[in-house]
Amino acid sequence: MLQAKDISYNKNAFNIIDAIDFECNQGELIGILGPNGAGKSSFLSILANEFHQKGNQVIFKNNEYKKWDSKELPKHKAKFSQNNNSDIPLKVFDVIMMGRYPYFDNNPSQDDEDAVLYSMKKTDTESLSNFEYNHLSGGEKQRVHLARVIAQLENRNSNKILFLDEPLNNLDVLHQHNFLKYIKEFTNRGNSALVVLHDLNLAAQFTDKILLLKKGKKVCFDSPINVLTQEIISDVYNYPCTLTTNPITNHPLIIFG
Numbered sequence: 001m002l003q004a005k006d007i008s009y010n011k012n013a014f015n016i017i018d019a020i021d022f023e024c025n026q027g028e029l030i031g032i033l034g035p036n037g038a039g040k041s042s043f044l045s046i047l048a049n050e051f052h053q054k055g056n057q058v059i060f061k062n063n064e065y066k067k068w069d070s071k072e073l074p075k076h077k078a079k080f081s082q083n084n085n086s087d088i089p090l091k092v093f094d095v096i097m098m099g100r101y102p103y104f105d106n107n108p109s110q111d112d113e114d115a116v117l118y119s120m121k122k123t124d125t126e127s128l129s130n131f132e133y134n135h136l137s138g139g140e141k142q143r144v145h146l147a148r149v150i151a152q153l154e155n156r157n158s159n160k161i162l163f164l165d166e167p168l169n170n171l172d173v174l175h176q177h178n179f180l181k182y183i184k185e186f187t188n189r190g191n192s193a194l195v196v197l198h199d200l201n202l203a204a205q206f207t208d209k210i211l212l213l214k215k216g217k218k219v220c221f222d223s224p225i226n227v228l229t230q231e232i233i234s235d236v237y238n239y240p241c242t243l244t245t246n247p248i249t250n251h252p253l254i255i256f257g
């Protein structure tokens with residue numbers, strides 16, 4: 001559903017992304033991992049059509065982005081970015097409703113209201129609905145923006161894609177797990193998700209494949225069991241680690257130190 005070939009990105013003669021091939025199939029939850037500065041956010045932005053460079057070609061559902069109708073595209077793909085505006089003088093409900101702007105001109109329909117209610121339920125933000133967004137804690141603000149992107153893709157289209165850049169920042173353990181469970185449910189319905197993560201153990205538990213980056217280059221792109229090895233992880237992160245098996249989930253469990 002998403003193909004990218006030979007993707008590069010340079011700024012000020014610095015190779016941020018260096019000739020990466022990438023493919024995401026329908027229904028996959030792919031983790032993008034790597035140390036600080038590896039190029040994860042930049043690569044996600046290229047795949048999501050936010051950063052452009054001549055020669056890069058990204059095909060989404062058999063079409064280049066430029067061939068898509070600009071009003072239709074936001075109903076098939078949504079992106080959660082790391083740096084969301086932290087000062088929005090609106091109630092929480094209205095901030096989440098921003099995700100529905102592609103669907104209406106002046107007044108939201110019942111479908112739009114339902115999509116907001118659904119996304120609030122999935123992010124545990126229902127009780128915040130009437131609160132001033134600006135008064136929320138960091139983790140609550142994060143959940144509101146996650147609700148906004150969930151609401152954006154709440155429609156009858158099939159084969160949708162979510163781009164999530166560090167969606168778990170500021171979330172406590174309950175909300176981290178609940179959000180990833182929701183993303184798994186979303187991909188199990190035939191949609192796809194690309195998620196930049198720093199927590200390797202959550203990546204081991206929830207993703208189908210991991211793209212591991214270092215200094216703008218692809219180190220490997222494979223199933224978690226093949227990527228999360230002691231040799232690869234201690235080398236890429238430049239820190240010693242031990243691999244064992246999570247006794248509850250049976251997924252790889254990485255212990256650093």
Ligand SMILES: Nc1ncnc2c1ncn2[C@@H]1O[C@H](COP(=O)(O)OP(=O)(O)OP(=O)(O)O)[C@@H](O)[C@H]1O
Nearest residue numbers: 011012014016034035036037038039040041042043
């Ligand atoms: N406009 C720019 N000009 C020069 N360098 C840039 C620019 N944008 C990003 N970079 C550099 O590109 C590299 C990759 O940045 P990016 O944000 O994609 O990394 P990341 O893997 O997401 O990092 P982190 O885990 O710290 O969020 C960094 O070294 C960053 O300093």
